[in-house]
Amino acid sequence: MNKKNTTMPASVRQLLLLACALLPATAAAGPTGPTGQALAFTCAGCHGTDGSSVGPSMPAIAGMDPEVFVDAMRAYREDQRNPSIMNRIAKAYSDEQLEAMSWFFASQRLRVFPQEYDAALAARGVDLHQAYCEKCHENGGLPGDAGTLAGQWIPYLEFTMEDFLNGKRQWPRKMKRKVDAAIAEAGDQAIPALVNYYGSQSSTAATGATGATGVSADQEQ
Amino acid sequence: MTEMKRRTFLRAAGGAAALGTLGFPALVLGAARRVVVVGGGVGGCTAAKYLRKLDPSLAVTLIDPQAAYTSCFMSNEVLSGERTLESLTFGYDRLRAHGVQLVQDWAVGIDPDKQQVITQGGNRFDYDACVVSPGVDFKWEAIAGYDAQIANERIPHAWFAGPQTLLLRNQLQAMPEGGHVVIVAPLNPFKCPPGPYERASQIAMYCQHHKPRAKVTILDAKDAFSKQGLYMEGWRKLYGYGTDNSLIEWVSAAAGGAVEELDPDTRTLVGLVEDFQGDVVNIIPPQKAGKIAFAADLVEGDWCPVDKGTFESSRHPGIYVLGDASSAEKMPKSAYAANSQAKVAVAAIIARFRNQEPGDPTFVNTCYSIVGEDFGISVAAVYSLDSDTNTIEPIPGSGGVSPTNASPEIREREVSYAHSWFKNVINDMME
Numbered sequence: 001m002n003k004k005n006t007t008m009p010a011s012v013r014q015l016l017l018l019a020c021a022l023l024p025a026t027a028a029a030g031p032t033g034p035t036g037q038a039l040a041f042t043c044a045g046c047h048g049t050d051g052s053s054v055g056p057s058m059p060a061i062a063g064m065d066p067e068v069f070v071d072a073m074r075a076y077r078e079d080q081r082n083p084s085i086m087n088r089i090a091k092a093y094s095d096e097q098l099e100a101m102s103w104f105f106a107s108q109r110l111r112v113f114p115q116e117y118d119a120a121l122a123a124r125g126v127d128l129h130q131a132y133c134e135k136c137h138e139n140g141g142l143p144g145d146a147g148t149l150a151g152q153w154i155p156y157l158e159f160t161m162e163d164f165l166n167g168k169r170q171w172p173r174k175m176k177r178k179v180d181a182a183i184a185e186a187g188d189q190a191i192p193a194l195v196n197y198y199g200s201q202s203s204t205a206a207t208g209a210t211g212a213t214g215v216s217a218d219q220e221q
Numbered sequence: 222m223t224e225m226k227r228r229t230f231l232r233a234a235g236g237a238a239a240l241g242t243l244g245f246p247a248l249v250l251g252a253a254r255r256v257v258v259v260g261g262g263v264g265g266c267t268a269a270k271y272l273r274k275l276d277p278s279l280a281v282t283l284i285d286p287q288a289a290y291t292s293c294f295m296s297n298e299v300l301s302g303e304r305t306l307e308s309l310t311f312g313y314d315r316l317r318a319h320g321v322q323l324v325q326d327w328a329v330g331i332d333p334d335k336q337q338v339i340t341q342g343g344n345r346f347d348y349d350a351c352v353v354s355p356g357v358d359f360k361w362e363a364i365a366g367y368d369a370q371i372a373n374e375r376i377p378h379a380w381f382a383g384p385q386t387l388l389l390r391n392q393l394q395a396m397p398e399g400g401h402v403v404i405v406a407p408l409n410p411f412k413c414p415p416g417p418y419e420r421a422s423q424i425a426m427y428c429q430h431h432k433p434r435a436k437v438t439i440l441d442a443k444d445a446f447s448k449q450g451l452y453m454e455g456w457r458k459l460y461g462y463g464t465d466n467s468l469i470e471w472v473s474a475a476a477g478g479a480v481e482e483l484d485p486d487t488r489t490l491v492g493l494v495e496d497f498q499g500d501v502v503n504i505i506p507p508q509k510a511g512k513i514a515f516a517a518d519l520v521e522g523d524w525c526p527v528d529k530g531t532f533e534s535s536r537h538p539g540i541y542v543l544g545d546a547s548s549a550e551k552m553p554k555s556a557y558a559a560n561s562q563a564k565v566a567v568a569a570i571i572a573r574f575r576n577q578e579p580g581d582p583t584f585v586n587t588c589y590s591i592v593g594e595d596f597g598i599s600v601a602a603v604y605s606l607d608s609d610t611n612t613i614e615p616i617p618g619s620g621g622v623s624p625t626n627a628s629p630e631i632r633e634r635e636v637s638y639a640h641s642w643f644k645n646v647i648n649d650m651m652e
């Protein structure tokens with residue numbers, strides 16, 4: 001399943017990730033305190049070993065872009081997201097620690113797991129994704145500069161979209177306009193279609209993805 | 222490398238290292254380092270898996286009398302009928318795939334001088350480091366008239382998931398309409414501080430559906446308990462707590478809840494103030510470290526003292542005690558705690574083998590409780606070591622319990638988080 005994804009540009013981010021993946025885990029951490037690896041290992045009880053979650057309402061965080069990770073954790077720390085256990089946990093970590101953890105997860109291979117989805121909705125979702133989401137969530141929403149969507153668990157995606165739509169989570173720049181447009185086109189079906197599309201990719205995509213080397217999911221379907 | 226190839230490679234590497242036939246790095250220094258893990262529960266499985274994950278040259282042997290692990294966590298859902306015992310049972314084959322050697326036996330002794338674990342089957346296993354995670358045993362003497370046999374046959378504790386969980390479930394089903402369930406909760410510290418109250422909730426949930434006129438009484442040896450405010454909020458919303466028709470009643474120690482004696486024939490519990498009689502009685506006795514901890518001289522009082530930076534026994538170097546059996550204040554005796562501690566111990570063991578200093582430890586605990594349909598609550602903490610006092614301290618300003626009076630949507634989500642947590646913790650232990 002591992003194939004070089006030639007469509008993904010070799011950005012500075014990926015070079016950094018590659019460098020980090022080759023360093024011993026200790027090098028990613030600050031001078032004192034637990035290493036990034038030690039800090040990240042404690043997340044596995046909820047996010048799965050090395051960040052590949054098998055629990056449907058917990059997001060996979062393996063292969064996640066370090067900046068996206070740190071931004072998310074800061075938002076939780078500052079109670080800017082719908083209160084879950086994550087808000088209480090995030091408050092324990094300094095910026096440096098979050099950064100150390102972010103590099104650890106970024107260098108992990110994302111493993112995704114098959115899940116049930118509605119094929120008709122997923123088919124509708126492909127078009128909506130192409131029209132409204134692909135620009136930011138590139139390659140069908142594989143790990144990248146925006147949050148991972150491809151192969152993410154459907155219940156988790158549903159919770160997240162509920163939070164955006166109910167004003168319990170701040171929209172990233174441009175996202176609200178795009179989602180509004182998708183809803184204008186497909187009505188009540190828009191969100192379920194997108195969510196089912198992303199969820200559907202677990203059976204076909206992403207089993208070899210890793211942000212670290214730019215190796216990405218097998219996109220052939 | 223694909224997952225399959227990697228697995229095969231690891232297995233080959235582990236096998237070869239154990240047999241000492243190929244030039245793997247460990248063999249340059251001599252034979253492969255051997256770690257023997259006693260107890261295939263949360264702490265033991267996590268340690269075995271992560272030892273092999275972080276250093277495939279290690280020869281790791283896990284000793285447990287069972288062929289599969291049945292998790293206590295989520296076993297209260299068997300009582301409400303929400304899940305089966307099979308859904309909590311996971312074969313150790315998963316660990317074999319990581320190159321862990323499995324031995325189905327009881328450990329009955331540890332010789333710290335010869336560095337050997339001795340099993341009931343009469344075998345001795347040499348170790349360079351030993352991990353001990355046997356969970357808890359019961360202090361039967363605490364309640365007169367209660368013993369292991371009565372627990373197995375008539376009045377289950379069901380604090381190990383297995384036949385007693387099913388016995389308790391069957392007793393609830395056979396209970397007359399309008400029956401009385403009595404749960405006896407132990408003194409601190411014990412395995413799963415919120416567990417007895419989740420159990421009362423899950424039994425109330427069962428009764429609400431099948432025996433709405435029944436009643437659940439918790440007789441407590443304490444005056445306060447974990448997540449008390451949230452539990453009571455849930456009980457008020459779901460089970461009429463505080464009204465005359467409440468499905469659940471909680472009797473604190475001060476109010477006469479501390480129980481001293483059981484008459485098993487009449488299922489009567491003798492308290493300081495009054496007696497209580499139940500149609501179904503579930504006694505969770507006070508606890509201490511598992512038997513092997515006593516046999517191996519790892520205890521002081523009821524629990525095993527450890528260096529909290531490494532979880533190495535402060536009584537016998539080279540032996541690492543994890544999970545419920547260790548005294549790991551201020552972490553609770555929970556699955557998440559055992560999982561977190563195992564990784565700290567693994568890092569310390571590997572550092573020791575490499576003649577390095579152990580790194581700074583970090584710990585997390587999260588614990589979900591399902592109070593009723595669509596009503597989940599949680600507690601979380603992130604800890605760091607205070608090496609001056611050898612205590613594991615919660616990081617100020619972080620952690621804590623779910624918000625009080627949260628929206629129904631948050632409570633509902635916490636139930637799904639609880640179930641996802643279960644899958645991920647099992648996965649991280651052995652998959």
Ligand SMILES: Cc1cc2nc3c(=O)[nH]c(=O)nc-3n(C[C@H](O)[C@H](O)[C@H](O)COP(=O)(O)OP(=O)(O)OC[C@H]3O[C@@H](n4cnc5c(N)ncnc54)[C@H](O)[C@@H]3O)c2cc1C
Nearest residue numbers: 260262263264293294328355356413544545554555556557
């Ligand atoms: C009803 C209930 C609900 C719970 N819910 C939660 C929850 O929601 N969240 C949470 O975090 N925790 C929960 N827990 C607590 C959790 O189950 C324990 O804290 C956790 O299992 C501790 O792990 P451990 O490795 O110390 O011991 P265990 O997981 O108990 O494993 C001990 C293992 O050692 C083996 N063993 C014992 N003696 C020997 C010997 N001499 N030789 C060889 N093997 C031996 C046993 O067979 C067993 O497999 C719950 C517990 C109960 C009872």
